[in-house]
Amino acid sequence: MSKDTNIADEQLIAFLLGELNEEQELMVKNALVNNAKLQEKERIFADTLRLVEQSCNETIPSIPGNDLKLSDSRKREIFPNKVPESNDTQVESNDNVSERKQPINFLFWIPLGVAACAFLVVLISGPKKQSQLEIAVQNRSERESSFHEAKQELEKKEELVLSVDTEIKLLLNDQAQRGMNRELIARTTDEVLAMNEELKKAPSTVEDFAMKESLPIPLNSLAFTQSENQIDNLSAQRLGRSKTTKSNHYQPVPSAEIKSTKIAQEGQTMDVPIARIGISESSPKPAIDSTIDTNRIPEIENPIKNEDLPFSTTEHNGSDIGRDIQKKSLAAVMTQQDTEVNLAAESINSKLGVLIKENSSTTKSRKLKYDSSLNQKAYAFSTALPNLVTENKQSESEVKKNGYEQIDSSQSVQLFTPKAKALGKIKIVQRSNQIIELFRLHETRLGQSVLLSGEDYQLRFSSESEPVIILVGSLNKKLDAKEDSRNLNELSTYLFEIKEAWVLNEKEIRKPFDLNATR
């Protein structure tokens, strides 16, 4: 109701529809004249009535179905969280399905139908085919398993045959090797016997010496000259050559000669002429000076033991062949510069040892034979020669060495802490009985203070043919070492005092070792 004009909307609409009487119509008309709002309202109602009248003249389309609503899917699109409940949803959806024309996608349904039919066919006829397939698979697996078994059996048989073959081959090889060994032994025995015979036939050096008892030359030189003559003669005979030169004199074996000997030996056997080793036939050997001081005779009578000699400062004695060769071999070991020379020297020593052994046995028998008839010098010679030969035998063949000799001749020496921590190789400068002067080859703190000192340090001496010797003792810095010089190139010198000695046996078990005892 419009309060301002006191004309109600109901009156205004009735006025427009012509339902008011004249008095009411006049009142409304008067109100409309001065009231714009009422005029506006009257205009809207008039337009609405006109539209209603027009709409009523046209047919209103009938609504299909009483419930036009959105489908659930459309509702879900609008309300993804929760679809408003509707009682007529099912009916509407059914209507939608019936009324909405959905194009049939044949490209989708036809293949799907075909696939379904095929699946049904497989399901119906599947078990029979499947059983046949299973049988085939089982047969195949059985055949494969039987084949594998047969293959394994064949392989086993082949292995057995192969093992039998290899055993037979090994037996044959063994027997052949035995035959060869027997042949070699027989041959070697024959050769040794022949050598003994030859030695027996050779003139006795003792007799020669007895006849020349007034010789001014030293006995040891004479002895070596004699023995060299024997060796040379023997080798010359074995070579089938006549000995022309009578005046064979000892000459120190040059290293080059040893090397060449070694090279010559590589492809040879025991038949290598010993005369070619060290005693050169072609090169004239200088005669030993006849005026050599005879004071060396006592030296032979009381031979210097190796352990008493300074390790690396031994003077060469031209008359002492064994010591000379020993010195050369030890020098080679210590310097470790020429292993080939070392090997050659060892081979020389071994061969010379064999020969000297034969010689010594012969000499001993002769000594017994001629002991009563020899004079003092002859006796001296007879005693000097075995001593010399024994020394040679010890030093060259290395059959029997005491502990000190083994230490001196070892190829590698390593230093260990009391807790057996390796400190690397050392170099022995010299040794005097229980004291070893040494320096470390791989010292890391050159020129600085000596860090290593204390008790129970270990020195391990190892060589190819000897067991490992372990010396336990105290390690101290040498007093005259220049600690403050700070010369980085200077190695610190140590003194090692031996307190215990051990040796590792074949099972690498420590055993006490007496350095003075020979092995």
Place this chain on the structure above:
Amino acid sequence: MDNELQLREWFEKLEKPLMIYAFQIVHDRAEAQDLVQDAFLRFLRQKEEIREPRAWLYKTLRNLCISFLRKNSRLQRSTDEDQLDFLDSMNRTIESSLVSNLEKNEAIDRVKHGISLLPDELSEIIKLKFEKQKTYEEISKVTGLSPSNVGYKLHHIIKDLSQELKKEGFFK
């Protein structure tokens, strides 16, 4: 979220009327559903505040229907053009007249829709009054209502329609 709650409320109220309205314009149920769904989705996505949701939904749906009819008529025209080139100008004239008539008849369609949604009693009153040109007295005799009551009911129908039409922009 408020917008969704409001939409849920108005969806429950106007789902059916809007469907009817769209169907009355486009004469296709599926298209009517699409258009109504689109109208509600637009309502949901509307960022600005909607003061008159009912009017907004009707107006939006009507515009969507008109757009649909324009597209549909253009497609129809293009197929016709292939066959009848000489009628091109005529077709254009027809199309423009159809659109203009459509735009003009929007209000009538809207009123039709409003009347169609009325209960049978009220739609009968409207029918008696505007089709049969009956007076209140005559309508009261038919309906059994008093003449004042007929006037009262008729007044409410017209008033509501006018307000809706005004809100939906039919009246300037």
